[in-house]
Amino acid sequence: MTLNIRFAPSPTGYLHEGHLLSALYVWAMAKLKNYPVHLRIEDHDQSRARNEYIDAIYEDLEWFGFEWDSKSKQSNRHEIYEQALYKLEKQHLIYGCDCSRKSLSLENPSSSDGEIIYQRHCLNKDLKITPPNTTRLIVESSPVQWNDLKLGPFTENPAVQCGDFALRDRLGQWTYQFAVCVDDIEENIGMIVRGEDLRSSTARQIFLMSLLGKKTPPHYFHHSLLYDPLTGLKLSKRQHSQSLRAEKMKGLSREVLLGQICFKLHLIEKEVPMTLNESIFLFSKQIEGYLQ
Numbered sequence: 130m131t132l133n134i135r136f137a138p139s140p141t142g143y144l145h146e147g148h149l150l151s152a153l154y155v156w157a158m159a160k161l162k163n164y165p166v167h168l169r170i171e172d173h174d175q176s177r178a179r180n181e182y183i184d185a186i187y188e189d190l191e192w193f194g195f196e197w198d199s200k201s202k203q204s205n206r207h208e209i210y211e212q213a214l215y216k217l218e219k220q221h222l223i224y225g226c227d228c229s230r231k232s233l234s235l236e237n238p239s240s241s242d243g244e245i246i247y248q249r250h251c252l253n254k255d256l257k258i259t260p261p262n263t264t265r266l267i268v269e270s271s272p273v274q275w276n277d278l279k280l281g282p283f284t285e286n287p288a289v290q291c292g293d294f295a296l297r298d299r300l301g302q303w304t305y306q307f308a309v310c311v312d313d314i315e316e317n318i319g320m321i322v323r324g325e326d327l328r329s330s331t332a333r334q335i336f337l338m339s340l341l342g343k344k345t346p347p348h349y350f351h352h353s354l355l356y357d358p359l360t361g362l363k364l365s366k367r368q369h370s371q372s373l374r375a376e377k378m379k380g381l382s383r384e385v386l387l388g389q390i391c392f393k394l395h396l397i398e399k400e401v402p403m404t405l406n407e408s409i410f411l412f413s414k415q416i417e418g419y420l421q
């Protein structure tokens with residue numbers, strides 16, 4: 130079966146330069162390794178996802194000239210997630226938790242990056258796994274080893290990083306961690322290219338995928354991020370970064386925007402307009418340097 134590479138934006142805002150960076154890495158890796166590209170709309174969080182942002186993702190990618198081979202949307206996949214959850218339930222690997230967000234933040238230690246490490250308050254309470262309870266996964270303490278194609282080898286223990294993490298929240302929404310693991314298996318993803326802000330999720334995702342039956346994890350390549358020169362913060366929708374369509378509305382061409390990003394990554398010496406193919410070529414040269 131063909132292995133895919135995926136580009137997986139969340140429709141909780143318009144695409145910005147950070148997404149363009151990620152897309153260029155994804156399409157460059159796809160070209161280099163001859164993977165088909167799968168476009169996944171990660172709208173698992175229905176309280177934040179909006180249809181107008183989904184339309185905008187397609188429009189913006191098409192405007193740049195990106196082409197994908199297949200696509201999916203998490204909100205269409207409820208039954209697939211239900212089946213995967215049932216697989217874990219049969220193995221007695223999940224339980225219900227009625228801790229409030231407030232009590233969790235007060236009572237639990239957090240890791241160095243501020244993540245709460247759940248202390249199994251509800252493990253033996255025999256609570257229902259359905260809303261309004263959170264569904265949690267039993268995370269046994271064991272080191273997960275993986276090799277990042279860019280960053281090298283890692284050994285991490287999800288039980289220490291986050292403990293029994295949530296698969297479904299109190300509102301019945303699938304969590305990012307769960308949906309993404311089910312999708313990566315179902316969509317036959319062989320290579321995951323994404324920003325290094327998601328690197329710390331890798332060990333728990335490999336762990337969860339193995340419980341769901343995938344014993345050979347995908348390859349991983351975590352690229353560095355772009356930072357706002359004024360605030361020093363990573364570019365994200367929450368910090369109201371300039372969207373790509375706002376730049377377009379100002380009259381900037383896609384070639385100018387691509388040239389800017391190639392220049393920021395020191396792939397070209399002077400900031401000049403670049404076509405999509407030229408940009409993808411330069412990104413694939415950079416990736417090749419890491420793979421050697």
Ligand SMILES: [Zn+2]
Pocket residue numbers: 225226227228249250251
């Ligand atoms: Zn609990």
